[in-house]
Amino acid sequence: MSQSTAMLGLFTETSLHAGTGQMLGVIDLPIQRESHTGWPCVYGSAVKGAMRELAEKRGHKKTWVEDVFGPEMQNASDHAGALAITDARLLLLPVRSLTGHFKWLTCPAVLQRWQADCRRLGLPDGNDFSVTNLIENNKALVSQTLKEQDIFLEEFRFKTQPRPEIDKVIRSVAKLIGREPNEIDKALKSQLTVVNDNMFAHLSRFATPVNAHIAIDNETKTVKTGALWYEESLPADTLLYTGLVAQASRKDGNKKANEVLKHVVDDLFSDEHPYLQLGGNETVGMGWCCVKVLHRGN
Incomplete structure (x- = not known):
């Protein structure tokens, strides 16, 4: 070949x-992002x-x-x-959940692009499932092993919809995580959540951690003048x-x-x-x- x-x-x-270097916004040191999707x-x-x-x-x-x-x-x-x-x-973004452990968040556009990347690389994974784009703003797709319930992601409330296709997503995604298969399969079934593209775009923009940093003056043991900055990261x-x-x-x-x-x-x-x-x-x-x-x- x-x-x-x-x-x-x-x-x-x-x-x-x-x-990406310093910016003139609220976050002094933001993370790298795609320009067209954020x-x-x-x-x-x-x-x-x-x-x-x-x-x-x-x-x-x-x-x-x-x-x-x-x-x-x-x-x-x-x-x-x-x-x-x-x-x-x-592929998966961990987001705080007020109704339990954090959730791994993704959306149809992210999954479809991953499928396209698998096809381009000649890999079979990611091609045995299909997730609809028509997800309402207040709905979230989860594993069929879960019950319908209300969950909170950050400040948003969602009604979960158990779907069999999410279990197919889980089987494919699990192959990219270097942990014991049964352990990661169980975690994904309880935590993988698919929301619509617009909601994912919002949460991937505003749900990432931003931490304040300071520098201490060695003589006075107080914060140096002007030495306060905010740094974004992926969790x-x-x-x-x-x-x-x-x-x-x-x-x-x-x-x-x-x-x-x-x-x-x-x-x-x-x-x-x-x-x-x-x-x-x-x-x-x-x-x-x-x-x-x-x-x-x-």
């Missing part, structure tokens, strides 16, 4: 701040940089890093890398995914596409340590993601 493809599920185990994301360049850094830390710099990711900046004109990495797109238990498309090495052609992809899925994300740290504030433990590889044959 001329190309080899895979998808990485990125399940945040700590909060993640992939920032949904949170992590740009592909940030994902690629984090993966390259991990490969170098693991001691692969002198073996296959340049084949896969390309040469250093000063030699960038020599050849391109052999691995294409897409933006990390949002722990967010599920993102990114697509990988590998081609033969452009360095000298000695690695085929499947060998390039194998370096990433086997050498970087083994079962013993399937983790990637994304975004900023790594020294305070932010950005740790559990990585699950999804490819043909999963």
Whole structure:
């Protein structure tokens, strides 16, 4: 094959701040978002940089890093890398629920785009279900194992509608989360909630955590003048995914596409340590993601 493809599920185990720089709004340091939808994301360049850094830390710099990711900046004109990495797109967003544990929120547009990404990468997952776009503002679709009830997400009240197609969604989504299958299946059945696209757009914009930060003057032990800022992040238990498309090495052609992809899925994300740290504030433990590889044959 001329190309080899895979998808990485990125399940945040700590909060993640992939920032865009300072803004002139209420939030000084917002997270990265898609311009047309407003949904949170992590740009592909940030994902690629984090993966390259991990490969170098693991001691692969002198073996296959340049084949896969390309040469250093000063030699960038020599050849391109052999691995294409897409933006990390949002699939499940944890949202506070006033009637119980948090809910994993998604919407038809998010699920349909994930299905399209699976088809483009040649993956069978995500193609065995269909979720209607016609969901009322005050309704939410849940697993058929649950009862009809009223739930609150942030300040909004919803009437749940148990549907069998949500259980099909759960079976597909669970393959992207690197936890014990029975554990994650049980959690998704109780917490996965599908709302309409407009409601999801609102909650994904205004339900993300925003934390205040200060700097302390070492002499006075009080807040430095002007040293107050607000930083947005994605909460722990967010599920993102990114697509990988590998081609033969452009360095000298000695690695085929499947060998390039194998370096990433086997050498970087083994079962013993399937983790990637994304975004900023790594020294305070932010950005740790559990990585699950999804490819043909999963």
